[in-house]
Amino acid sequence: MDFNDTPEEARFREEASSWLAENAPTDDAFRALSPLEQAKVWQKRKYDAGWACIGWAPDFGGRGASAIEEVIWRQEESQYDLPANFFLIGQGMIGPTLMAWASDEDKARFLPQLASGEEVWCQLFSEPAGGSDLAALRTRAERDGDDWVINGQKIWTSGAHYSDYGVIVVRTDPTVPKHKGLSYFYIDMKAPGVEIKPIKQLTGDSDFNEVYFTDVRVSDSQRLGEVGQGWQVSLTTLMNERAAIGGSFGQMDVSLAMSVAAEVEIDGRPAMEDAAVRARIADWYVQEAGLKYTGYRSLTALSRGALPGPENSIGKLVGAPKMQAMSSYLMDLLGASGAIADEALAAKAGIIQRAYMGAPGLRIAGGTDEIMANIIAERVLGLPQEPRLDKGIPFNEVPTG
Amino acid sequence: MNFEFSDEQQLLREQARGFLTEHCPTSAVRAVLDGDQDWDAALWQKVAEMGWTATVIPEAYGGLGLSYYELAIIAEEMGRSAAPLPFSSSVYLASEAIQRFGNEAQKSAWLPRLASGECVATVAMAERAGRLALEQLETRRGGSQLSGTKVPVADASVAEVAVVLARSDAGLEACLVPLQQAGVSVEPVLTFDTSRGHSSVTFDGAEAEVLGETTLNPEDWESLLDGAAVLLAWEQLGLAETALTQARDYALQRFAFGRAIGSYQAIKHKLANMYVKNTLARSNAYYGVWALSGGSDELPLAAATARVAAIQASTYAAEENIQTHGGMGFTWEFDCHFYLRRAKLLSLAIGSEAVWQDRLVSALAAQSAAA
Numbered sequence: 018m019d020f021n022d023t024p025e026e027a028r029f030r031e032e033a034s035s036w037l038a039e040n041a042p043t044d045d046a047f048r049a050l051s052p053l054e055q056a057k058v059w060q061k062r063k064y065d066a067g068w069a070c071i072g073w074a075p076d077f078g079g080r081g082a083s084a085i086e087e088v089i090w091r092q093e094e095s096q097y098d099l100p101a102n103f104f105l106i107g108q109g110m111i112g113p114t115l116m117a118w119a120s121d122e123d124k125a126r127f128l129p130q131l132a133s134g135e136e137v138w139c140q141l142f143s144e145p146a147g148g149s150d151l152a153a154l155r156t157r158a159e160r161d162g163d164d165w166v167i168n169g170q171k172i173w174t175s176g177a178h179y180s181d182y183g184v185i186v187v188r189t190d191p192t193v194p195k196h197k198g199l200s201y202f203y204i205d206m207k208a209p210g211v212e213i214k215p216i217k218q219l220t221g222d223s224d225f226n227e228v229y230f231t232d233v234r235v236s237d238s239q240r241l242g243e244v245g246q247g248w249q250v251s252l253t254t255l256m257n258e259r260a261a262i263g264g265s266f267g268q269m270d271v272s273l274a275m276s277v278a279a280e281v282e283i284d285g286r287p288a289m290e291d292a293a294v295r296a297r298i299a300d301w302y303v304q305e306a307g308l309k310y311t312g313y314r315s316l317t318a319l320s321r322g323a324l325p326g327p328e329n330s331i332g333k334l335v336g337a338p339k340m341q342a343m344s345s346y347l348m349d350l351l352g353a354s355g356a357i358a359d360e361a362l363a364a365k366a367g368i369i370q371r372a373y374m375g376a377p378g379l380r381i382a383g384g385t386d387e388i389m390a391n392i393i394a395e396r397v398l399g400l401p402q403e404p405r406l407d408k409g410i411p412f413n414e415v416p417t418g
Numbered sequence: 419m420n421f422e423f424s425d426e427q428q429l430l431r432e433q434a435r436g437f438l439t440e441h442c443p444t445s446a447v448r449a450v451l452d453g454d455q456d457w458d459a460a461l462w463q464k465v466a467e468m469g470w471t472a473t474v475i476p477e478a479y480g481g482l483g484l485s486y487y488e489l490a491i492i493a494e495e496m497g498r499s500a501a502p503l504p505f506s507s508s509v510y511l512a513s514e515a516i517q518r519f520g521n522e523a524q525k526s527a528w529l530p531r532l533a534s535g536e537c538v539a540t541v542a543m544a545e546r547a548g549r550l551a552l553e554q555l556e557t558r559r560g561g562s563q564l565s566g567t568k569v570p571v572a573d574a575s576v577a578e579v580a581v582v583l584a585r586s587d588a589g590l591e592a593c594l595v596p597l598q599q600a601g602v603s604v605e606p607v608l609t610f611d612t613s614r615g616h617s618s619v620t621f622d623g624a625e626a627e628v629l630g631e632t633t634l635n636p637e638d639w640e641s642l643l644d645g646a647a648v649l650l651a652w653e654q655l656g657l658a659e660t661a662l663t664q665a666r667d668y669a670l671q672r673f674a675f676g677r678a679i680g681s682y683q684a685i686k687h688k689l690a691n692m693y694v695k696n697t698l699a700r701s702n703a704y705y706g707v708w709a710l711s712g713g714s715d716e717l718p719l720a721a722a723t724a725r726v727a728a729i730q731a732s733t734y735a736a737e738e739n740i741q742t743h744g745g746m747g748f749t750w751e752f753d754c755h756f757y758l759r760r761a762k763l764l765s766l767a768i769g770s771e772a773v774w775q776d777r778l779v780s781a782l783a784a785q786s787a788a789a
């Protein structure tokens with residue numbers, strides 16, 4: 018164990034940081050682009066220089082870097098304020114799924130474009146009747162010669178409106194138990210019959226969508242895994258979701274808390290000197306550091322060939338409620354002016370208020386707090402599931418309320 | 419001892435609930451949240467006709483002369499429906515300030531119009547981020563002129579007059595300042611709850627008169643805030659009750675893994691925790707309104723207890739109601755977020771949780787020193 022860089026790692030860090038210093042765009046022309054365009058420009062620049070998805074094999078557009086090097090790269094890159102979230106789902110979750118399940122032709126066709134940011138992907142899993150209970154999804158795919166015909170509806174699909182491709186889980190056999198009747202495909206989001214409708218979120222933004230499928234044809238060659246193996250393929254995506262999302266949530270971190278506490282006074286003294294405020298900051302730091310080092314530990318395991326496991330659920334389970342609690346508390350410190358959301362007037366340009374409104378979504382997206390806790394209890398600790406009425410019977414006989 | 423509201427008071431509750439269910443459905447809240455308006459003016463009119471703005475104003479000034487018990491009941495129902503109205507600003511704070519600190523002429527001039535609802539008033543306290551420090555206020559009065567900036571001021575855009583906390587050479591004062599005058603500019607300020615308007619109010623030599631023509635004893639201002647804390651606690655309790663009801667209804671109806679989600683202990687316990695917090699908040703709010711009505715010297719303790727409990731109950735219920743709804747709860751289209759916005763907004767008004775925890779313990783210490 019060594020928390021410091023080895024000489025080799027230090028060299029890598031130096032290389033990464035000097036490349037970033039020379040190439041990270043900060044100019045006004047770049048800042049004038051939309052966030053998505055910024056993300057694409059930056060991603061392509063990284064790709065061309067061999068700094069995109071560095072852990073991926075060179076054939077797929079990466080440089081075969083080690084897990085530790087990925088951490089070092091992320092640490093260095095995070096010192097710049099650059100948009101990256103647009104590729105989180107594609108590169109973090111779908112890339113690894115394609116690597117595990119796609120044909121060699123498809124890997125060669127799609128992974129480099131995913132790494133370069135030229136193609137954006139979304140995840141078409143959740144449905145109105147199947148969120149936590151993903152395997153309850155109802156969207157149907159029926160075989161028609163070499164094709165499948167998809168009918169149904171997905172919901173909460175982040176980024177569907179700017180995505181080129183998506184991965185979708187569909188029901189190919191409703192007469193067998195729910196997990197056995199699913200299959201997994203990738204689809205062209207511009208295909209005829211795909212209709213995307215934005216959903217307005219609590220925050221006022223529209224980052225996710227409803228996606229309707231009417232007689233959408235996909236070729237059987239777009240299937241990942243066997244017919245009926247869709248649940249296993251989905252789990253590859255979901256497990257990587259844990260690893261990709263992790264516990265780092267925007268700018269709601271201890272350094273922000275310290276900065277607010279230094280600017281605001283309590284009884285004529287900086288809030289930083291208040292014992293209760295210090296205790297809160299200490300608690301958050303314990304969580305932040307614990308998550309960071311848990312992440313490093315699991316990366317070490319990954320670098321030895323382990324797959325991302327259910328223990329990764331801890332990141333979001335700790336991180337999302339922490340984001341909610343911290344933003345709430347920081348608004349409290351600001352007092353009445355904590356309600357101000359106007360970027361020009363609010364402390365920290367309103368990011369605290371935006372975080373408080375966004376946090377409920379993070380406690381739900383990618384598996385709710387309750388599902389994450391169940392995963393830890395059941396898959397890590399081996400506790401039994403609560404009694405189930407949906408197991409071992411054909412899907413079309415499961416109670417639906 | 420008697421720990422219940424009277425029959426007439428229960429009747430008032432039923433009447434208030436029926437009225438707001440009819441006239442303030444969630445679509446009315448949504449209209450203000452989504453639109454350019456800072457309030458539901460038509461609803462205010464109707465609420466005034468019901469006499470709610472007159473509840474505790476003495477009959478001599480055109481009020482109903484009822485007790486804080488009646489006002490607490492109305493406050494809870496206002497919270498339950500998340501009414502987009504300047505009720506807390508005008509009724510719990512400004513009318514109270516004028517009644518407590520005004521001289522005869524000021525009371526005669528303003529209270530009847532506040533009672534009838536034709537005039538809306540607000541209170542302007544905060545000037546910058548952080549806890550309100552009375553000795554550091556930068557808004558100054560000299561002669562009949564007031565200068566300084568208050569931000570955020572709730573409901574200033576719909577108020578005719580504001581009670582402005584300021585300082586003069588003599589010390590702390592509450593000044594009465596009509597807002598429609600040349601020396602006052604009211605600029606809208608975006609907050610996370612646009613179902614209540616907020617503003618930045620700048621006074622530049624504005625005409626102002628000192629309430630009661632004398633300096634304000636800080637303890638008297640705190641006592642005013644104690645009263646407002648009790649009434650806000652009732653309003654937040656109403657919010658918390660709606661959040662719990664919504665969560666319970668959804669938990670019964672939403673199925674996952676072949677069962678209602680309410681059959682999972684994670685959800686059951688969440689709802690039970692909401693119920694526990696709401697019940698503690700309600701009982702503490704009873705204690706608070708009792709102390710407020712009787713002018714008990716336990717008010718500082720009772721008010722702080724009620725406020726801390728209500729802040730905790732309402733923010734928890736609002737946050738976990740969304741969580742119970744899953745993705746649906748995170749949409750604009752579902753109503754869950756109204757209660758999150760309002761619960762947090764009311765938690766930040768008149769001093770946030772830590773301020774009142776501090777006051778609570780000070781009141782406890784004072785009590786045990788006296789015993």
Ligand SMILES: Cc1cc2nc3c(=O)[nH]c(=O)nc-3n(C[C@H](O)[C@H](O)[C@H](O)COP(=O)(O)OP(=O)(O)OC[C@H]3O[C@@H](n4cnc5c(N)ncnc54)[C@H](O)[C@@H]3O)c2cc1C
Nearest residue numbers: 142143148149173175378382383385387682684741744745
């Ligand atoms: C911001 C955001 C972005 C998203 N992006 C995507 C995306 O890109 N692609 C995609 O496919 N999906 C996406 N989702 C959907 C997300 O995965 C689901 O919302 C989530 O899994 C919950 O499902 P649900 O909304 O149907 O809630 P439900 O499953 O109906 O849950 C309702 C409540 O019941 C609880 N519950 C359910 N089952 C149990 C149980 N067994 N034990 C205890 N409690 C239980 C839940 O924890 C929750 O509190 C996104 C969601 C959000 C909020």
Ligand SMILES: Cc1cc2nc3c(=O)[nH]c(=O)nc-3n(C[C@H](O)[C@H](O)[C@H](O)COP(=O)(O)OP(=O)(O)OC[C@H]3O[C@@H](n4cnc5c(N)ncnc54)[C@H](O)[C@@H]3O)c2cc1C
Nearest residue numbers: 148149150151152196255256259326327383384388392396
């Ligand atoms: C948005 C979202 C994110 C999720 N993220 C994760 C995650 O990061 N890690 C995770 O383990 N699960 C994850 N899951 C799945 C979760 O563990 C539960 O399996 C799921 O919520 C409940 O599914 P179920 O009860 O229908 O399936 P279960 O009854 O739990 O399982 C159905 C079948 O899948 C198998 N299975 C389930 N989980 C695993 C596993 N981890 N490894 C091998 N086989 C398995 C079971 O043995 C069983 O045969 C996620 C689910 C959702 C909705």
